[in-house]
Amino acid sequence: xxxxxxxxxxxxxxxxxxxxxxxxxxxxxxxxxxxxxxxxxxxxxxxxxxxxxxxxxxxxxxxxxxxxxxxxxxxxxxxxxxxxxxxxxxxxxxxxxxxxxxxxxxxxxxxxxxxxxxx
Amino acid sequence: xxxxxxxxxxxxxxxxxxxxxxxxxxxxxxxxxxxxxxxxxxxxxxxxxxxxxxxxxxxxxxxxxxxxxxxxxxxxxxxxxxxxxxxxxxxxxxxxxxxxxxxxxxxxxxxxxxxxxxxxxxxxxxxxxxxxxxxxxxxxxxxxxxxxxxxxxxxxxxxxxxxxxxxxxxxxxxxxxxxxxxxxxxxxxxxxxxxxxxxxxxxxxxxxxxxxxxxxxxxxxxxxxxxxxxxxxxxxxxxxxxxxxxxxxxxxxxxxxxxxxxxxxxxxxxxxxxxxxxxxxxxxxxxxxxxxxxxxxxxxxxxxxxxxxxxxxxxxxxxxxxxxxxxxxxxxxxxxxxxxxxxxxxxxxxxxxxxxxxxxxxxxxxxxxxxxxxxxxxxxxxxxxxxxxxxxxxxxxxxxxxxxxxxxxxxxxxxxxxxxxxxxxxxxxxxxxxxxxxxxxxxxxxxxxxxxxxxxxxxxxxxxxxxxxxxxxxxxxxxxxxxxxxxxxxxxxxxxxxxxx
Numbered sequence: 001x002x003x004x005x006x007x008x009x010x011x012x013x014x015x016x017x018x019x020x021x022x023x024x025x026x027x028x029x030x031x032x033x034x035x036x037x038x039x040x041x042x043x044x045x046x047x048x049x050x051x052x053x054x055x056x057x058x059x060x061x062x063x064x065x066x067x068x069x070x071x072x073x074x075x076x077x078x079x080x081x082x083x084x085x086x087x088x089x090x091x092x093x094x095x096x097x098x099x100x101x102x103x104x105x106x107x108x109x110x111x112x113x114x115x116x117x118x119x
Numbered sequence: 120x121x122x123x124x125x126x127x128x129x130x131x132x133x134x135x136x137x138x139x140x141x142x143x144x145x146x147x148x149x150x151x152x153x154x155x156x157x158x159x160x161x162x163x164x165x166x167x168x169x170x171x172x173x174x175x176x177x178x179x180x181x182x183x184x185x186x187x188x189x190x191x192x193x194x195x196x197x198x199x200x201x202x203x204x205x206x207x208x209x210x211x212x213x214x215x216x217x218x219x220x221x222x223x224x225x226x227x228x229x230x231x232x233x234x235x236x237x238x239x240x241x242x243x244x245x246x247x248x249x250x251x252x253x254x255x256x257x258x259x260x261x262x263x264x265x266x267x268x269x270x271x272x273x274x275x276x277x278x279x280x281x282x283x284x285x286x287x288x289x290x291x292x293x294x295x296x297x298x299x300x301x302x303x304x305x306x307x308x309x310x311x312x313x314x315x316x317x318x319x320x321x322x323x324x325x326x327x328x329x330x331x332x333x334x335x336x337x338x339x340x341x342x343x344x345x346x347x348x349x350x351x352x353x354x355x356x357x358x359x360x361x362x363x364x365x366x367x368x369x370x371x372x373x374x375x376x377x378x379x380x381x382x383x384x385x386x387x388x389x390x391x392x393x394x395x396x397x398x399x400x401x402x403x404x405x406x407x408x409x410x411x412x413x414x415x416x417x418x419x420x421x422x423x424x425x426x427x428x429x430x431x432x433x434x435x436x437x438x439x440x441x442x443x444x445x446x447x448x449x450x451x452x453x454x455x456x457x458x459x460x461x462x463x464x465x466x467x468x469x470x471x472x473x474x475x476x477x478x479x480x481x482x483x484x485x486x487x488x489x490x491x492x493x494x495x496x497x498x499x500x501x502x503x504x505x506x507x508x509x510x511x512x513x514x515x516x517x518x519x520x521x522x523x524x525x526x527x528x529x530x531x532x533x534x535x536x537x538x539x540x541x542x543x544x545x546x547x548x549x550x551x552x553x554x555x556x557x558x559x560x561x562x563x564x565x566x567x568x569x570x571x572x573x574x575x576x577x578x579x580x581x582x583x584x585x586x587x588x589x590x591x592x593x594x595x596x597x598x599x600x601x602x603x604x605x606x607x608x609x610x611x612x613x614x615x616x617x618x619x620x
Contacts, residue, residue, distance in 0.1 A: 051308040101282045
């Protein structure tokens with residue numbers, strides 16, 4: 001159980017990453033693929049947070065005297081995740097707007113049926 | 120902002136990123152007052168970048184300029200490392216970007232043009248940021264700026280092909296960026312730093328097995344944008360469906376920047392020599408696949424796109440030789456490919472515009488109707504194949520010499536395959552040139568010559584290709600110091616962290 005306790009966030013993060021990759025690779029519907037991209041992003045963000053997380057840690061601010069810096073969580077991954085979330089939102093928004101256009105052109109979102117471009 | 124190192128005289132490299140980024144977001148504001156203003160801002164911003172890069176160049180050849188942002192010393196701040204590699208790349212990005220933006224003045228007429236110009240400037244800002252930054256997460260952010268603006272620009276024409284290619288490109292690119300971010304997270308977890316020089320310094324103490332996973336993730340993530348062989352399925356679609364000015368930038372700059380990032384990760388961060396033989400093989404496979412697919416194309420832009428894949432393979436092979444000659448040759452080949460491929464796409468753009476068809480057979484007899492554009496296309500094609508006196512000859516020669524100088528059977532066999540690919544390359548480019556000049560005698564008054572705004576950039580590209588082809592010494596000194604920056608990790612670490620070590 002102690003193994004599970006200390007690695008639960010990593011297991012969750014890589015679980016989400018694998019679920020996202022699976023959806024992207026297997027699903028035919030573009031909306032589902034975009035949902036997969038969202039899950040993949042979430043998994044990566046959770047992974048980044050858990051890199052710097054300490055159980056029962058505090059915010060890294062010296063607000064009161066007597067706060068021990070050893071129990072502070074690492075703020076850098078949180079800053080990274082903020083940036084990564086913004087980037088992920090931009091990508092998802094662009095993907096969804098492309099999906100609308102794709103539907104207008106082809107009348108379908110099934111990626112297996114949209115095959116004008118090929119080798 | 121505090122400045123470390125010799126920044127007493129000369130310009131600040133931060134301007135290379137700040138000015139185009141600021142102007143890019145100012146474009147919609149300018150367009151509110153005067154809609155025509157939008158298209159003049161990218162040339163102005165890129166001309167500024169070109170001047171700054173050229174002014175910085177002599178200074179950084181002596182000593183890299185390190186800029187720390189936020190008043191902290193490296194490794195605690197985000198820093199810019201304007202070494203020979205960074206400034207060489209930023210100069211090329213600004214030069215090609217400037218010429219292509221002049222071309223786009225008349226070429227981009229339809230659609231929301233101010234958005235085109237804004238995204239175009241953002242794309243080049245992202246590329247400049249990638250080559251100048253010394254922080255691996257900052258590299259990721261700039262890489263995303265580059266990628267997201269290029270997804271949007273591929274879909275700019277909003278036609279069937281463009282949207283489909285953009286969706287493909289976006290999905291593959293987004294997965295690649297996620298892998299890159301996982302790799303960065305693993306590195307941060309091990310070393311507690313994001314500064315590339317700091318990681319490089321601490322990496323010696325880590326066990327090789329724990330480095331393997333982040334290295335593979337980083338190379339795979341960046342390899343999607345660099346179009347290294349199994350990861351390049353998006354490239355022919357995206358490059359052939361985008362507007363021609365964007366194809367020129369994607370082929371000439373975006374994939375080269377991806378390749379730069381791969382080289383930086385391999386040489387500077389990991390100092391990985393064991394993976395180089397594999398990368399050389401991957402480069403040659405990429406080259407073979409690209410050239411063979413290009414040979415079988417009837418669509419001229421797809422042919423050029425596949426040829427870009429091939430050239431990327433050759434550059435990757437040359438970089439993977441990892442001797443001073445090899446990396447110099449790789450960078451030289453990169454410069455020559457950038458100039459020649461941008462010229463080819465620009466020339467092809469107006470030929471397609473005038474004939475209304477992407478098929479090579481539709482170009483019959485264009486040599487008489489658009490003589491200047493066809494001449495530019497021919498020179499670009501000859502340079503890419505590697506004929507003297509164009510720039511492609513010295514660059515390919517340097518790569519071949521570097522491979523032979525290793526005296527290893529492995530590299531010699533691979534370079535023989537690469538030369539075989541050059542023959543294929545010659546075959547399909549000469550076929551197009553033959554169609555342009557020696558086929559079809561119909562004298563129907565149809566296509567006219569391209570406008571002056573397109574001819575001027577093409578002319579400048581032709582001049583650069585010929586002049587550097589005749590006097591390769593003009594660039595080889597810069598390329599040599601750039602190669603030595605990539606190869607000597609300790610110098611890089613000392614330059615960045617020197618103030619605290």
